[in-house]
Amino acid sequence: MTSGNASLGFRPPQQARSRAALQRILVAAEQVLAATGFDELTMAAVADRAGLSVGAIYRRFEGKEQLLNAVKDRLLTRMEDDITTALETVEGGLPEVVDAFTRALADGMSAGAHVIPHVVGKARTTESSERSRRALEHIERLFLDATTAHLGEIRRAEPMTALLVAFRTIIAGCIHRTVTLHAWPDGISWNRWAEQVADMATMYLTSPDRGDRAA
Numbered sequence: 576m577t578s579g580n581a582s583l584g585f586r587p588p589q590q591a592r593s594r595a596a597l598q599r600i601l602v603a604a605e606q607v608l609a610a611t612g613f614d615e616l617t618m619a620a621v622a623d624r625a626g627l628s629v630g631a632i633y634r635r636f637e638g639k640e641q642l643l644n645a646v647k648d649r650l651l652t653r654m655e656d657d658i659t660t661a662l663e664t665v666e667g668g669l670p671e672v673v674d675a676f677t678r679a680l681a682d683g684m685s686a687g688a689h690v691i692p693h694v695v696g697k698a699r700t701t702e703s704s705e706r707s708r709r710a711l712e713h714i715e716r717l718f719l720d721a722t723t724a725h726l727g728e729i730r731r732a733e734p735m736t737a738l739l740v741a742f743r744t745i746i747a748g749c750i751h752r753t754v755t756l757h758a759w760p761d762g763i764s765w766n767r768w769a770e771q772v773a774d775m776a777t778m779y780l781t782s783p784d785r786g787d788r789a790a
Contacts, residue, residue, distance in 0.1 A: 588635075599626070600627065600632060600645075601645055603624035605646055605690050618638075618642070644703050647694045648706055651710040654684075654714075659717060662721040668725055668728055669722060669728040669780060669781070670777045670781075673773050674769075674770070677772050678770075681766075681768060681769035682765070691753050692757065711746070715742055715746075718742045719738055719739075728781060729780050729781065730781055731783070731784055732784045732786075
C-alpha cells in the first residue's frame with residue numbers, strides 16, 4: 576500500500592509476516608463485501624473469513640471505517656500500479672497509448688467491480704475522499720505524460736484541453752459502469768467495452784474541431 580496509509584488512519588506493517596496477515600484481512604474484507612454487502616461487513620465476519628481472531632483485526636483497525644479505507648487504498652494502489660505498467664510498456668502512437676490506458680483502467684475497475692460500489696457508497700470520510708483525489712490526480716498525470724508525447728497526432732485546436740476531455744470522459748464512463756453494471760447490465764464484456772471507449776476517445780482526439788470540419 577501507499578505511503579498515504581497513515582492519513583487514512585492506519586499504518587502499513589513493516590515485517591513480512593505482518594504484511595501477509597494484513598493482506599489476508601483485506602482480501603477477506605473484499606470477499607465479505609462481495610458476498611454480503613456493506614451491512615454485513617463486520618470485524619467478526621472478516622476475521623472468520625481470514626482465519627484470524629477478531630483481536631487480530633482490531634490490532635490493525637479501530638473499526639469498520641478504517642478497514643473500508645484500507646480496502647479502498649488497496650484497490651486504488653493496485654489500479655495505479657497496473658496503469659503505470661501498461662503505459663510504460665506500450666508501443667506505438669496515440670491510439671495504442673489511449674487503448675492501453677483504457678484497458679488497464681477497465682481491468683482495474685472490473686477486478687474490483689464486486690467491491691467498488693460499496694466502497695464508493697460508504698467510504699466518505701475526509702481521509703477517504705483525499706485518497707480518491709490523489710488517485711485521480713496520479714492517474715490523470717500518468718495519462719497526460721504518456722499522451723503528450725504524441726501531441727502531433729492530435730488534431731483538436733487545443734490539444735491539452737482535448738486530452739483532459741478524453742481522460743475525464745474515459746474515467747467517468749469507467750466509474751459509472753462499475754457502479755451501475757450490477758443493476759443496469761449492458762451485455763458487453765469489459766474488454767469489448769474498453770475497446771469501444773478507446774476507439775471513441777481516439778476518434779475525438781484525431782478529428783478536427785467543428786469549425787475546421789466546416790471549412
